[in-house]
Amino acid sequence: MKKRFSKTKYIPILLILPAIVMLFLLIIFPLIWSFFTSLKRMTLLDLMLHKGKYIGFQNYVNIFKDSLFWNSLKNAFIFVALSVIGQVGFGLLLASILHDKSIKGPGIFRAIFLIPWIISSVVAAYSWTYIFDANLGFLPALAYNNPILKFLGFERKDWLTNPSIVIYILVVINIWKGTAFSILMQSAGLQSIPDSLYESSEVDGATTLQKFVFITLPLLMPFILINLIITTMITFNVYDLILLITGGGPNHASEVLSLYIYNRGFSWGDLGYAASLSLVLLIVNLTVTVLYLVFLRSRETS
Amino acid sequence: MMHSKKKRTKIILAYAVLASWGIFSLFPLFSMLLIALKPKNAFMSFPPDYFSIRLTLDNFMTVLKDPNWIGYYGNSILIALLASLISVSVGSLAGFSFARYNFRMKWFLMVFILALQMIPTASIIIPFYNMFGDLRLLDTYTVLILVDSVGTMPFVIWLMRGYFLTIPRELEEAALIDGCSGLKAFWKIAFPLAAPGMAASVIYAFVRAFNDYIIARTLAGSKIVTYTVGLTMFTNQYEGINLTLISAASFSALIPIVIMFALFHKYFVIGMTGGALKG
Structure with missing residues (x-):
């Protein structure tokens, strides 16, 4: 009897142990390693020769003087803010429509809406590049000699080469790619709201808008918040798409922070400096999460 | 009215x-x-010829007969299969433990695991390069399988925990009384009932690993080439005529994933939304 008791005591730990070991070795340990790399002056060549000199916090000091860093941080905030607003907003709209019982075939729509989310960012990047490309693109070909599209300004060819619009094009592409996740999250939220609440409000003569504002939105708030947090995290880390479409160009106009880290580390070969930038990105991520949580708390207490 | x-x-x-x-x-x-579906010369002059009905299957033929491309594609499937298998088997054991047992530091561990999901790959790709370089594991299947499986594991743990919570534990308790061990109860009772959640996890983990580009490009890419990296190689390999071939290759790469989703997307949606967000 006693033996049996002590055996069950260790089972829960035994079950999580493999996961903990893998996560420690492949996420936490590299993160600690990253911190030590960030204290070194180390290039790709140094890495191969097993060199690299400790320079204290010099890399972090240099970040503040680095105009490309500030540029990439600004781009990251534009890209993340607009993408998150778009994805969560459209996600909420589409999930609400799909939740309505008078809509037929929601499964088919859901399946179609999932497609951009499940395809590789490489395929996504090429397909959108071919739409906007100046010489080969679908859009320039469509707008060529088409008076209506010409009038609307669609004949331009510099979608991906004009520094003042390229980031917004990338936002549109990212909204296209990521909204499905928000649809899934908000659908789950809507399913958690009991129908009886709507039925009693209908007896009182509430309009659709009133029902949405006074019933749906408050009850959906936890889902919206977790959606905002997760989408923000994911979006700060979206750089494969940008790397493939513009590479961060023209002239760093679409270089977001995560892409700057990658370019700095692997194109310029500045591993030490890139490691310090990557910890700054982590701090930015954590700060934004804490801000969301503080916002939620202040809402709940007021 | x-x-x-x-x-x-x-x-x-x-x-x-x-x-x-x-x-x-x-x-x-x-x-x-x-x-x-266009012949390559449709894009030689401006405006490119999108709107005539000159169509051909040549590009698909070229791509599907290209042994390199088939190899890249096989690599991706192999890596994604093994990575999703590891992620889901290790992750559902942990998820089961979090759903069924109480122990010290449980909540701390769960929140900690969730926080790990938020660490950007950009933050750990450089130490990965460092670490695996030292271990002489760059450009191997091992490195891609390991890194890809860990990338989805935190989410899978949470998803499976939520899914196990929906299964009444009385069923397992009955089995325990009948003399099953804890692990046997998991294997015989909880595991089959959690199949839809497992399916959702496997699809999620498979698609993430299958579609990965950054890790495959950074930690491998010369000996071990995945289809995502292979796609970018068409650009260099077939300079000038890449557009039609890349499109055909991209499209052929999409088909299995789209079919998988067409068949299983119901489970996927239920598993994702039912499991991931429960308490």
Whole structure:
């Protein structure tokens, strides 16, 4: 009897142990390693020769003087803010429509809406590049000699080469790619709201808008918040798409922070400096999460 | 009468929104398919010839007969299969433990694991390069399988925990009374009942690993080439005529994933939304 008791005591730990070991070795340990790399002056060549000199916090000091860093941080905030607003907003709209019982075939729509989310960012990047490309693109070909599209300004060819619009094009592409996740999250939220609440409000003569504002939105708030947090995290880390479409160009106009880290580390070969930038990105991520949580708390207490 | 007319307008509007988003979702793939079906000379002059009906299957033939491309594709499937298997088997054991047992530091561990999901790959790709370089594991299957499996594990743990919570534990307790061990109860009772959640986890983990580009490009890419990295190689390999071939290759790469989703997306949606967000 006693033996049996002590055996069950260790089972829960035994079950999580493999996961903990893998996560420690492949996420936490590299993160600690990253911190030590960030204290070194180390290039790709140094890495191969097993060199690299400790320079204290010099890399972090240099970040503040680095105009490309500030540029990439600004781009990251534009890209993340607009993408998150778009994805969560459209996600909420589409999930609400799909939740309505008078809509037929929601499964088919859901399946179609999932497609951009499940395809590789490489395929996504090429397909959108071919739409906007100046010489080969679908859009320039469509707008060529088409008076209506010409009038609307669609004949331009510099979608991906004009520094003042390229980031917004990338936002549109990212909204296209990521909204499905928000649809899934908000659908789950809507399913958690009991129908009886709507039925009693209908007896009182509430309009659709009133029902949405006074019933749906408050009850959906936890889902919206977790959606905002997760989408923000994911979006700060979206750089494969940008790397493939513009590479961060023209002239760093679409270089977001995560892409700057990658370019700095692997194109310029500045591993030490890139490691310090990557910890700054982590701090930015954590700060934004804490801000969301503080916002939620202040809402709940007021 | 007024009421039903208003309602009808609302429904038409709703369908219009759904249809627009559907078109937006499919449009890039449609234009890519169009390119894949065009002869290469359709893009030699401006404006490119998108709108005539000159269509060909040559690009698909070239791609599907290219042994390199088949190899890249096989690599991706192998890596994604093994990575999702590791992620889901290790992750569901942990998820089961979090759903069924109480122990010290449980909540701390769970929140900690969730926080790990938020660490950007950009933050750990450099130490990965460092570490695996030292271990002489760069450009091997091992490195891609390990890194890909860990990338989805935190989410899988949470998803499976949520799914196990929906299964009444009385069933397992009955089995325990009948003399099953804890692990046997998991294997015989909880595991089969959690199949939809497992399916959702496997699909999620498989698709993430299958579609990965950054890790495959950074930690491998010369000896071990995945299809995502292979796609970018068409650009260099077939300079000048890449557009139609890349499109055909991209499209052929999409088909298995789209079929998988067409068959299983119901489980996927239920598993994702039911499991991931429960308490």
